[in-house]
Amino acid sequence: MRNNPPSSPAAAPASAPAAPDRPGGGLSSADQVVELADQLSSCADQLHERIVKEIRSHQGGSVPEKVQQAMRELLEDEILLRQRANGLYADAATVIVKGLGKPQSHLLALTADAAEKIRKIGLIGEVTTLVAGLLAFAGAVTTGQPAPILLALEKIHKQIKLIEAQAPKPPAGPA
Numbered sequence: 250m251r252n253n254p255p256s257s258p259a260a261a262p263a264s265a266p267a268a269p270d271r272p273g274g275g276l277s278s279a280d281q282v283v284e285l286a287d288q289l290s291s292c293a294d295q296l297h298e299r300i301v302k303e304i305r306s307h308q309g310g311s312v313p314e315k316v317q318q319a320m321r322e323l324l325e326d327e328i329l330l331r332q333r334a335n336g337l338y339a340d341a342a343t344v345i346v347k348g349l350g351k352p353q354s355h356l357l358a359l360t361a362d363a364a365e366k367i368r369k370i371g372l373i374g375e376v377t378t379l380v381a382g383l384l385a386f387a388g389a390v391t392t393g394q395p396a397p398i399l400l401a402l403e404k405i406h407k408q409i410k411l412i413e414a415q416a417p418k419p420p421a422g423p424a
Contacts, residue, residue, distance in 0.1 A: 274349035275356040276390065276398070279341040284353065286337035288360035289387055293330040295367040296380060300324060303373060319373055326380045333387035340391070349395045351402065359405055360386075366412055375415075379408050 276282055300323050304312060312320075337344060363383055370376050386401035 274346075275351050275353035276344070276346040276349055277353075278345060281353045281356075282337055282341040282344050282390070285356055285360065285390065286334045286341070288357055288364070289330060289334035289337070289383065292360060292364040292367060292380075292383055293327050293334065295364040296323060296327045296330065296376070299367055299370075299376060300327070316373075319377070323373075323377060323380065326377075326384060329384055330380065330387060333384065333391070336391060337387070344391055344393055346390070346393050346395060346398065349398060351399065356402070359402060359409070362409055363405060366409055370412060371416075375408075375412050379405070379412070382408050 276285065300320050303316070304320060307316075360383070363379055366379055367376055370379070382401065382405040386398070386405055389397035389401040392398070
């Protein structure tokens, strides 16, 4: 099991390492499972920073009960995400997935994108939905079965696309 140090508030999320993709697809070796666990830990780090940022946005004033409840739920999700990442570290050799059909680089890029979205998303509800997708993905990986993993990946991908579609667009420059 690894202990990843929390990233500093100014640090950007870790980008996906340039690991060679194997013919069997992602998660086909213990090293690839560990890489994914690293990315999930990075997502948990970004979630923690986002929770702290949300609480601090009240500038020492009282935090509304609805916000407190949402932050408590997200803290529970952060703990669960870290537990699942730690489980992947511990069980990397037994969680190898045969025939996933998705390259490792795709898995790492998607989780790195999710970490970045967690850091930047405007609405906390969107963070909650994205984190739920990451938790489902981490749980699916532990099954070692491609079908639930691919389904969870598709849900994360759709959520990221939805977030991007709803993001405010910068004004167009002069033509």
